[in-house]
Amino acid sequence: MGWKIRRPMPATLRRRTLPPLSISVSPSRLRTLSFHLLSHSSSSSSSSTVTAELTSGPPSTAAALNPVLSALSKARRFEAALSLYHSSLHSGLKPDFTTLHIVLDCYCATRRTGLAFKVFDQIISLGYNPNCVTFTSLIKGFCRERKISEALRVFHDMKERGPSPNCFTYAILIGSVCGESNPELGLSLIRDMLVSRLEPNPFTYNLVFGSLCKIGKIEGAKNLYGRMTKLGVVGNVVSYTSFIVALCRERNLVEAKMAFSEMLEKDVSPDVVTYNTLIHGFCENGQFEDALKMVTEMIGHGIGPDMVTYTTVIKGLCKERRVKEALELIDVMNHQGLHPDKFTYGILFDGLCKDGRLDDAVRLFNHMKGSEFGDDVVCYNTLIDGFCKMGDMEGAYRLFEEISEKGLKHGVVTYNTLMDGYCKIGKSEVARELLCDMERSGLGPDVVTYTTLMCGYCKEGNLEQAGHLLDEMICRGLEPDAITYRVLADGIRRKGVFQEAESLMCRSK
Missing domain, CATH: 1.25.40 (Serine Threonine Protein Phosphatase 5, Tetratricopeptide repeat)
Structure with a gap:
């Protein structure tokens, strides 16, 4: 370019202006001309x-x-x-x-x-x-x-x-560089403005502040926030929410709550995203009472909890095995006209299975089967895993067959889950048959598949079959990982061959 x-232009050129030009079009003609041009539809x-x-x-x-x-x-x-x-x-x-x-x-x-x-x-x-x-x-x-x-x-x-x-020039540039995820350059331009004795407007400050928070430059955001506070520049809901998101991401809930309180003090109304951010932060830190209080507070301020709000709390409760409370929240959602989506049901379903409440999980699963997202392989996998963990391989295999009956396709995860269940009850040969069935279906076994089978054979003391599987795995171009070597080493130790076990453990590092 x-x-x-x-090079600097001579002063004479800088003062140069054109001589007056004669007007050959009458004012009335000019008005008519403008009207005609502005009347064009395209x-x-x-x-x-x-x-x-x-x-x-x-x-x-x-x-x-x-x-x-x-x-x-x-x-x-x-x-x-x-x-x-x-x-x-x-x-x-x-x-x-x-x-x-x-x-x-x-x-x-x-x-x-x-x-x-x-x-x-x-x-x-x-x-x-x-x-x-x-x-x-x-x-x-x-x-x-x-x-x-x-x-x-x-x-x-x-x-x-x-x-x-001028301020407008800077504002355009700052907006653009922040839009390109370069708020540090935006911050530099703000400093440049101040040196030039130009005061950025609140929108410009908030734009840079919010952008710093979004890319995780939390220290820079805090410094700018301090300057904004000294100057009396009030953040807007977007910048405050971005700040709270960044603080929650760092698990700094104390400062996040302080920022939220400042919002209220300065009459900046939090929106549903602000509340959801704090609720998520509380749930991630196991502070469920605070999360539930925040839900009550947002309702009190006239902001209705949305699907994200409830799903966040339900996920946190299920993680802590407080599934009964999670089920109660589903009822609250339905009462408020919010119908759980596939993701919400999936979280609850997983929570029930992990809590060993298979009867409730089956009831929920049957309810889901009548909905638009009932025929979902992921849900089948979760329930199969639940049955396997309870040692009910008959129920697990019945669900495995039901997948095919519904015209759905088994995935590698489905086979691996079922194989793991059989290996844990000492039926490694049945698991091996599943591997053959898996290959006939056109699915390629992965490292987890082989490691699961090796673990089963090692627990049964059949190191010869475990060794064959290791060779087969390597021939297929699959690289054994640390878990694979650890499984084999544990099996060898059970046989009392400690030197070979130590050799395998060294290979896993």
């Missing part, structure tokens, strides 16, 4: 359509043309403005600074910064000094096209050669 404003009207409106031809003087171009630009009729401009050039128009500035703005607005930059060069070559608005238009155009490096190049040239950027 070749700049033509790199901003992409062709040059011939626009020219047809000008029965006396396009204006040939800048003074006559500029008001029309300005009106079209303000009405966002950029294509019509550009068509009129080019028609006027063919009629002998000599554009002045205002004309070129409007044209540059139209090109930037229509994402044609390459052409806008050519107009910028033309402005300088004619001896005009681009003002702050001209530079800012060009910067905004580059930012609109996400050409941040070009925008910054124009910005730095502007600072070096003049005119000085």
Whole structure:
């Protein structure tokens, strides 16, 4: 990109203005012309359509043309403005600074910064000094096209050669760099503003603050937050929520609660996302009473809990094996007209199975089978795993067969789960048959498959079969992991061959 404003221009050129131009179009004709142009239904009207409106031809003087171009630009009729401009050039128009500035703005607005930059060069070559608005238009155009490096190049040239950027120039750049996940550059631009004795507005502060929080730059966010507090700049709901998210991510619930309290003190109303963030933080830290209090509080403030709210609490309760309370929340959800989705049911279903409440899990499963997401292999896998953990392999295999009966396909996870169940009750040969069935179905066993079978054979003392499986696994190009070697080492120790066991343990490291 070749700049033509790199060397300082002589003072005589900076003061240069064009002599007054005669107006060949009457004021009444100009008003009529503007009305006709602004009445077009499509901003992409062709040059011939626009020219047809000008029965006396396009204006040939800048003074006559500029008001029309300005009106079209303000009405966002950029294509019509550009068509009129080019028609006027063919009629002998000599554009002045205002004309070129409007044209540059139209090109930037229509994402044609390459052409806008050519107009910028033309402005300088004619001896005009681009003002702050001209530079800012060009910067905004580059930012609109996400050409941040070009925008910054124009910005730095502007600072070096003049005119000085204003608050709007900085705001556009800061918004763009934050949008490109570079809030640290946004923070640097804020510092630059302050050095230039320009005060960022609250929106700019909040934009950088929120962006720092989103990418986890929590220390930078805290420092900026401190400055905002000193200046009396109040955060908005978006920036506060981003701050609380970042603090909860670091498990810093004390500061998260303080930030939430500050929101309320400063009359910044939390939204459902803010509440959900804190509720999730409480649940992740096992503070379920605080989470439930927060749900009550949000209802008291007139904010209805949504699916995310309830699912978050249900997940936390199931994790702590407080499944009864999780089931009660499902009833509350239904009472409020919120019907659990597949994800919510899946969490509850998993919680019931892990808690050993298979009867309740089966009832829920049968209820789900009548819904739109009942025929789900993941739910079958969860229930099969539950039956296997309880040693009920008959019930597990019945569910395994039901998957096929419903036209669903078994996955590797389904086979691995069932094989693990058989191995744990000393039926490794049945598990081996499942491996053969798995291969006949076109599914390739993975490391977990072989390790599960090896574990079964080792527990039965059949190290020969475990060794064959290891060889078969390696021949298939599967790399044994640390768990595989540990399983084999434990099996060898049971046989009293400690030297070989230690050798295998060394290989697992």
